[in-house]
Amino acid sequence: MWYGGASVCLYFTDRKKYIIEYLMAERSRTYWYHKQYPIDLMTEFTVCESLASSASPYMAALENPKPYGSLVGEMLAACGMLYQGCCVCEIGGGYGSLMKGLLADYSSLISRIVMIDLSKHLLRRQRTALEPWKEKIDFVHGNVMELMPALSKIDLLIVNEMIGDLDTWKDLTTSELPDDVADLVTRYSLEIPPQGGFHFNVGAVRLVEAISQAGIPAFISEHSSDPVIPEAMDYLARDLCLQGFPREIPLKGHSEFTIRFSHLERVARFWGKDCIGGSLADLVGIRKSPKMRFIFNARACATDEHAIILEFLDHIREYRWLIIR
Ligand SMILES: C[S@@+](CC[C@H](N)C(=O)[O-])C[C@H]1O[C@@H](n2cnc3c(N)ncnc32)[C@H](O)[C@@H]1O
Numbered sequence: 642m643w644y645g646g647a648s649v650c651l652y653f654t655d656r657k658k659y660i661i662e663y664l665m666a667e668r669s670r671t672y673w674y675h676k677q678y679p680i681d682l683m684t685e686f687t688v689c690e691s692l693a694s695s696a697s698p699y700m701a702a703l704e705n706p707k708p709y710g711s712l713v714g715e716m717l718a719a720c721g722m723l724y725q726g727c728c729v730c731e732i733g734g735g736y737g738s739l740m741k742g743l744l745a746d747y748s749s750l751i752s753r754i755v756m757i758d759l760s761k762h763l764l765r766r767q768r769t770a771l772e773p774w775k776e777k778i779d780f781v782h783g784n785v786m787e788l789m790p791a792l793s794k795i796d797l798l799i800v801n802e803m804i805g806d807l808d809t810w811k812d813l814t815t816s817e818l819p820d821d822v823a824d825l826v827t828r829y830s831l832e833i834p835p836q837g838g839f840h841f842n843v844g845a846v847r848l849v850e851a852i853s854q855a856g857i858p859a860f861i862s863e864h865s866s867d868p869v870i871p872e873a874m875d876y877l878a879r880d881l882c883l884q885g886f887p888r889e890i891p892l893k894g895h896s897e898f899t900i901r902f903s904h905l906e907r908v909a910r911f912w913g914k915d916c917i918g919g920s921l922a923d924l925v926g927i928r929k930s931p932k933m934r935f936i937f938n939a940r941a942c943a944t945d946e947h948a949i950i951l952e953f954l955d956h957i958r959e960y961r962w963l964i965i966r
Pocket residue numbers: 672675680682685687688689690732733734735736739757758759760763783784785786801802803806807
């Protein structure tokens with residue numbers, strides 16, 4: 642994400658439309674960054690990559706260690722969302738690790754897979770990771786915000802840690818909202834702070850609106866600004882704001898924003914959808930043992946394993962998942 646004129650020129654020289662929009666708005670766009678500069682998911686520390694394989698050191702934090710894609714698949718199958726002959730579309734699949742873990746256990750159920758990504762480079766990585774299942778996979782290069790209306794015959798959308806990459810309005814004040822934000826806030830009765838500056842996940846809200854209108858069941862997970870704390874792990878709430886508004890997370894060359902999940906739920910419910918969700922720590926099955934509590938509370942690590950667990954707990958505690966159907 643860039644705000645300076647020089648950066649704009651560097652990345653947008655031949656794209657007047659975007660230059661004009663960009664210079665006029667306080668809107669964070671990572672579109673061109675993702676399109677042209679594949680992100681390094683190791684530095685972004687996505688939960689999916691942290692738990693990409695059973696050999697990952699982060700597996701030490703799990704009750705039943707399994708790759709992330711397998712754990713997500715297990716939950717989706719238990720909810721009846723993976724079934725014989727279904728067609729699954731993943732948006733922003735990164736290195737392909739979620740789909741790899743899911744297909745390792747559930748490929749016999751799935752008749753067709755569509756992988757959509759803005760980054761050609763990451764689509765190539767997905768092709769390599771998903772080579773064993775290539776006959777039933779279509780790889781589509783494009784922007785989900787433009788492709789949503791064209792999606793058909795999809796039974797399940799997976800949107801894992803990508804919704805925080807979509808456009809976000811920065812530093813808004815309640816009394817001076819841009820028209821698109823004011824419309825969304827009014828139509829969906831979205832709560833915003835009575836005073837002070839705040840960020841608004843306009844892209845995430847628009848994507849959930851499009852998903853709900855298309856009537857495609859979806860699994861979404863992301864870093865949240867209003868986390869939920871797993872039962873029997875109340876210690877994870879320490880120093881966390883549970884009703885916060887989106888926070889900027891500066892990353893290499895761009896920023897992501899945490900997501901206000903209550904906004905996504907309101908939009909989906911407005912369109913008559915059911916929402917279920919929870920903490921990602923619960924979904925992946927973080928061990929609920931006294932050792933975990935001790936490591937988190939003490940914040941003093943005697944071993945490498947303790948340090949890894951502490952780092953992982955501190956990270957995953959803000960993540961949520963949401964099913965819309
Ligand atoms: C933070 S990465 C997450 C990757 C993976 N899902 C994970 O959890 O590790 C975001 C992914 O979304 C893709 N992406 C970002 N904006 C997109 C858009 N508007 N349309 C399609 N893909 C997009 C990126 O190229 C990348 O693959």
